[in-house]
Amino acid sequence: xxxxxxxxxxxxxxxxxxxxxxGLSGTFTERAWxxxxxxxxxxxDAVTLSPDATAADVLGRIDAAPGASVKDSxxxxxxxxxxxxxxxxxIHHPAPASTPATTAITWEVVGDAATxxxxxxASFAGETTGLFLPGLLDGxxxxxxxxxxxxVCGAVLTPxxxxxxxxxxxxxxxxxxxxxxxxMAARLFPGRPLVGYEIxxxxxxKHGFTTAGPLRVWLKR
Numbered sequence: 001x002x003x004x005x006x007x008x009x010x011x012x013x014x015x016x017x018x019x020x021x022x023g024l025s026g027t028f029t030e031r032a033w034x035x036x037x038x039x040x041x042x043x044x045d046a047v048t049l050s051p052d053a054t055a056a057d058v059l060g061r062i063d064a065a066p067g068a069s070v071k072d073s074x075x076x077x078x079x080x081x082x083x084x085x086x087x088x089x090x091i092h093h094p095a096p097a098s099t100p101a102t103t104a105i106t107w108e109v110v111g112d113a114a115t116x117x118x119x120x121x122a123s124f125a126g127e128t129t130g131l132f133l134p135g136l137l138d139g140x141x142x143x144x145x146x147x148x149x150x151x152v153c154g155a156v157l158t159p160x161x162x163x164x165x166x167x168x169x170x171x172x173x174x175x176x177x178x179x180x181x182x183x184m185a186a187r188l189f190p191g192r193p194l195v196g197y198e199i200x201x202x203x204x205x206k207h208g209f210t211t212a213g214p215l216r217v218w219l220k221r
Contacts, residue, residue, distance in 0.1 A: 003212045007090045007195035008073035010165035012047035014158045021135040034061035044071040068220040075214040082218040090212040091204050093194040096186040103176045107184050110142035122151040123170045153177040164189045166196040178207040
């Protein structure tokens with residue numbers, strides 16, 4: 001599989017994990033992951049898994065009413081009635097070497113519901129959205145960075161057979177956040193490349209990622 005295909009598959013599996021934590025079951029085919037019910041906020045109703053995917057592979061399998069969204073992983077779809085919500089780039093980092101920490105931030109793996117709630121509050125500027133439910137901890141590795149005991153940054157790692165997905169990267173200092181996330185990925189999942197996507201790739205590229213190709217997210221208005 002290409003890097004984009006691996007990244008798209010990882011992202012679809014992460015979306016499926018998020019949906020299942022909220023009691024929503026998705027379906028995988030060779031060309032797409034889809035969910036027949038409206039997915040949680042910020043998460044698409046479908047993710048394409050092949051550049052050969054067509055509108056028919058997704059629109060008949062989702063609630064295509066206004067508010068529906070589709071992640072067009074290869075930027076190849078034509079979706080009548082949908083507008084492009086945003087465009088982004090898949091990113092890739094070769095398997096990183098484990099290196100000593102170079103900042104005062106201490107990193108840990110979130111292991112309980114209370115810490116996950118605090119992590120979510122830090123991610124959403126003090127708000128608890130109810131998006132990140134404890135069941136997610138069974139399907140993903142949530143990273144938490146602390147400074148003076150306070151959570152100041154975080155990320156989500158999703159280990160797969162060939163790669164590790166990186167998503168939900170946030171922090172008050174994005175340089176330190178990306179450095180710490182990469183270091184933790186190297187320690188926890190040695191020998192595996194990292195994949196993800198970003199709208200603004202500048203910070204990721206500064207820390208060794210390269211862009212692999214475009215994607216689009218479509219929204220039914």
